[in-house]
Amino acid sequence: MKANARRRAENGPTRSRAGRIGPLLVALLLISTVHAGCSGDAGPATPSRRVREFYRALDAQRFGEAHAMLGNTAGVARLLAEYGSIGAWGDRLTKNGIVAHADATERSADGETADVDVVVMFHDGTRRLDRLVLRHDGVSWRIDAGSLPGNELRDAQQ
Numbered sequence: 299m300k301a302n303a304r305r306r307a308e309n310g311p312t313r314s315r316a317g318r319i320g321p322l323l324v325a326l327l328l329i330s331t332v333h334a335g336c337s338g339d340a341g342p343a344t345p346s347r348r349v350r351e352f353y354r355a356l357d358a359q360r361f362g363e364a365h366a367m368l369g370n371t372a373g374v375a376r377l378l379a380e381y382g383s384i385g386a387w388g389d390r391l392t393k394n395g396i397v398a399h400a401d402a403t404e405r406s407a408d409g410e411t412a413d414v415d416v417v418v419m420f421h422d423g424t425r426r427l428d429r430l431v432l433r434h435d436g437v438s439w440r441i442d443a444g445s446l447p448g449n450e451l452r453d454a455q456q
Contacts, residue, residue, distance in 0.1 A: 345412035345432040346402035348439040353400035353418065357392045361385040369433055373443030380448070391447055396421040410434050 348367060355364040365384045368374050374384075381387035389395070398419045405413040416428040431445040443449060 344404070345407055345414050345439045346404050348432060349402040349414050349416055349430060349441065350400055352441055353392070353397060353402075353416065356388040357395050357397040359385070359388070359395060361388050364388060367441055368443045368446075369435060369440030370443040373446065373449055377443060377446065377449055387446075387448060392418075393420055393422070405429075412439070 352364055352367045355361075355367070361384045365374070368384075377384065377387050381390070398421045401417045401419070403415050405415055407413070410433065412432045412434075414430045414432060416430060418426045418428060420426075426447075428447050429445065431442040432439045433442055434440075
């Protein structure tokens with residue numbers, strides 16, 4: 299007993315094994331929660347949230363991130379053929395990064411497909427209505443590249 303009392307006096311109180319596991323579990327849960335939130339694997343829970351993330355990424359010129367949110371490879375190929383890169387198209391769409399706000403509202407959603415209206419407000423006072431189609435690929439919502447501004451007009455003409 300005296301040895302334990304002396305050790306506590308020298309080292310401070312010791313925790314039981316159970317007392318040390320609690321903080322470790324909390325730390326592991328926090329790390330895994332933060333990692334899951336940043337991984338982008340599951341994507342956002344709603345189509346309108348995905349659209350807002352997409353416009354934020356475009357406006358911040360994070361074009362690789364925006365490209366990863368797109369579906370419909372034929373639509374992406376048409377954008378690339380017309381503009382040369384997602385970045386060049388994105389700069390045009392966002393007026394070279396002057397989006398003040400993008401307000402997205404779901405018109406319809408059935409779990410697999412969603413129609414979203416986006417009112418894009420620019421710092422110069424102008425606004426634009428974009429109508430996008432999203433499809434759930436089993437993991438996350440993807441914006442159908444065929445419905446993007448600059449791409450949908452060619453779809454109607456063809």
